[in-house]
Amino acid sequence: MAGSKTVVLAALFANGAIAVLKFLGFLVTGSPAMLSETYHSVSDTGNQVFLLVGLRYGERDPTRSHPFGYGKAQFFYSFLVSVMLFGIAGWESAKHGYSALTHHEAALSQQASLLGYQFPGVWVNYVVLVGAIGFESYAFAKAWKETKRQMERHGWESLREMFRRTSDTTTLTALTEDTVALLGLVTALTGILLTQLTHNPMYDAASALLIGVLLMGFAVALAWENKRLLLGESLPxxxxxxxxxxxxxxxxxxxxxxxxxxxxxxxxxxxxxxxxxxxxxxxxxxxxxxxxxxxxxxxxxxxxxxxxxxxxxxx
Structure with missing residues (x-):
């Protein structure tokens, strides 16, 4: 349990700092990808708070009304996190990216000029994204260390097996979030770089849409894994x-x-x-x-x- 709490605290620290940096990058450049990443990090920060509440609640001693304790609280809050990941970060990111691709050609043309070689503001995005990759790598390393410890303890040979058989949904959720966060950052960085090199803002907007789709896909998978435990699954x-x-x-x-x-x-x-x-x-x-x-x-x-x-x- 202590390992799970360390993982969540590391992710909370990383996501809070990253959310501020990404929003500053969006204010400077107006990049759709940066706004999608801001939604992502704000949602992740709130998610870590929910996971900490679940950990705290789950540690309560058994009572007459809950004779087997409150351990399932962690399943509930992890499920809630997956819904938030879909409802807030995923949907808002995808909607913003799609809107930028289809309904704001003039704004995109202006943004293409803004992100050109002559304008130094785009480098704010690069600094923010590279810094965010550093923070997320720290959080991912913590989650991966705990995941490896559990895999060795139970004799699980692959991540797929761990994902299917683990009951520690807190660590599973943190690892999933950190993985999606790193993939999202690389996607945003690629989209912004391609837009700067080609002066075609569609790459930036498309990366925002892709980030949203990525978040929703992982959120559905995470919700499915939590559902099985909430419904009272047996051991594998x-x-x-x-x-x-x-x-x-x-x-x-x-x-x-x-x-x-x-x-x-x-x-x-x-x-x-x-x-x-x-x-x-x-x-x-x-x-x-x-x-x-x-x-x-x-x-x-x-x-x-x-x-x-x-x-x-x-x-």
Missing amino acids: KVDEDELREVVRTFEGVESIADFRTVYFGPNEVVVTADVAFADRFDTDAMDDRITALEDALREANPAVSKVYVEPETEA
């Missing part, structure tokens, strides 16, 4: 099968009547099992067997926080 099949095998091969277990897992927070899994034990166990021995089985399940997967084993009688 391979992980659940490993736990089921622990129960099946445990000494004294005859059969498994029912076995279920569900996420109640990042790396917080509840396991329930209806198990038929051998008849040779008396009450005290049965209690010891159940306790030992619960410990074995926790040892097999560190994410297992609660285990409920119900002894069943074989028909």
Whole structure:
């Protein structure tokens, strides 16, 4: 959890500084790409605040009304971030870029002159974008370090596997945002550079539109990943099968009547099992067997926080 909070704080610092710099660049040059990037960074800054609220809320102790704790708060706030990424940054960026491409030819012609070699203002954009790449690289490095740590801990071999199987949506969201931010910055830099070299403002406007589409695409993917956890997803099949095998091969277990897992927070899994034990166990021995089985399940997967084993009688 501490690793996730460090990642979010790093992104918050980076995005806040970048938003101010990008807006200054837009005021100087009027670049559509810079305005799209301003929307992007303002949205990202707000998103980090939501993620911090989710982390804070998720750390609350269990109560009578929430007996399994508040871990799912992080899933909710991460989902909210993906909606904001789509609704504010993505949509506004795409709309502004499309408008610049289709409805403001005169303004674009004026902007082309503004961004020409003779006008030094365009270099403000370059300085801002290069500086922003530096800030975002710092935030991305923090998120990537935490991601690699989790991949090594769980034995995940690829980012795709991590994206599909992780329950730490806070780190996943921060990594996604930082990745999109770097791609957006490179896109804006390319569009502005091409506009300066060709005196064709369409490149700048097109980059603004592309940034919006990029943001919306990643936002939809992020929302989908959060949805599965909000709806009470079980462990991935391979992980659940490993736990089921622990129960099946445990000494004294005859059969498994029912076995279920569900996420109640990042790396917080509840396991329930209806198990038929051998008849040779008396009450005290049965209690010891159940306790030992619960410990074995926790040892097999560190994410297992609660285990409920119900002894069943074989028909």
